[in-house]
């Protein structure tokens with residue numbers, strides 16, 4: 032029997048495999064989610080949209096783009112929202128890449144990057160991280176050829192944690208030709224405390240070829256509603272909107288996102304709790320002897336190499352995210368679960384000593 036074949040480009044893309052479910056939601060430290068309930072006002076505002084689900088959403092995403100415009104002090108034409116910033120990235124790449132083009136990104140970095148590149152038929156050029164798990168922007172600039180259309184910069188880097196510094200990003204943008212898009216993926220920007228960290232918005236103010244990606248999935252705690260956005264030059268934002276399926280973002284998600292933006296004070300408090308937990312977890316792990324890279328996100332990276340899978344199994348009932356042969360990423364959750372994870376990590380080291 033022969034059935035229709037998908038494009039060859041899909042052969043290299045892994046099919047989704049469900050991970051082992053965590054014992055409880057609180058034990059899930061595998062997806063960098065926010066462990067807290069939605070921000071004040073979010074459930075009410077989203078709930079009131081339920082009565083209108085017989086209607087299509089506002090395809091122009093007016094309410095959300097206006098709220099973002101006010102937040103960032105930029106005209107609404109600088110924004111393009113989608114069903115998560117990964118979907119926005121897919122739209123951006125499909126708008127800008129053709130088969131044979133090259134896209135440069137660091138590796139190990141976000142798993143979605145090579146998948147998004149493969150889907151467009153472009154070649155993803157992976158530039159190894161430096162030994163301290165940071166982006167090697169000099170090597171990335173050197174990897175740009177006349178076929179390169181896009182460079183992805185993930186700061187803080189998922190799954191390792193460090194940021195790119197403002198000085199590094201600025202030198203990089205000066206070195207890269209202006210017709211190359213530089214995407215600054217700031218999925219974890221709210222958790223950054225390093226004063227030397229790069230800012231995508233500052234870079235965008237100086238360079239029209241910069242696209243900043245932001246999401247409501249991490250700090251804002253709306254991962255389940257699928258909403259993220261790009262901030263870019265109006266022409267680039269327009270191309271992203273054209274490449275986004277119509278009516279993708281529901282009014283319910285937009286209402287929840289706007290209510291979350293309005294709950295800034297509660298957001299700040301909650302993010303600060305997570306940052307303080309991160310600092311404490313890193314300190315305790317280092318005291319135990321772990322070589323944890325600096326992290327400015329809501330997760331920590333354990334460079335376990337070949338022991339990654341063993342360690343992940345030993346963490347039961349806490350679920351973490353192993354990258355076989357490389358390491359394990361552990362999200363910051365509620366304090367008692369973080370403490371449980373730190374204790375498990377200590378036992379694991381002792382058992383090997």
Ligand SMILES: *Cc1c(COP(=O)(O)O)cnc(C)c1O
Pocket residue numbers: 063114115116117118141185189216218245246247248249254257258259
């Ligand atoms: C989580 C994450 C995103 C955002 O994903 P959504 O699609 O908005 O849920 C984007 N980039 C990186 C690096 C991430 O880790």
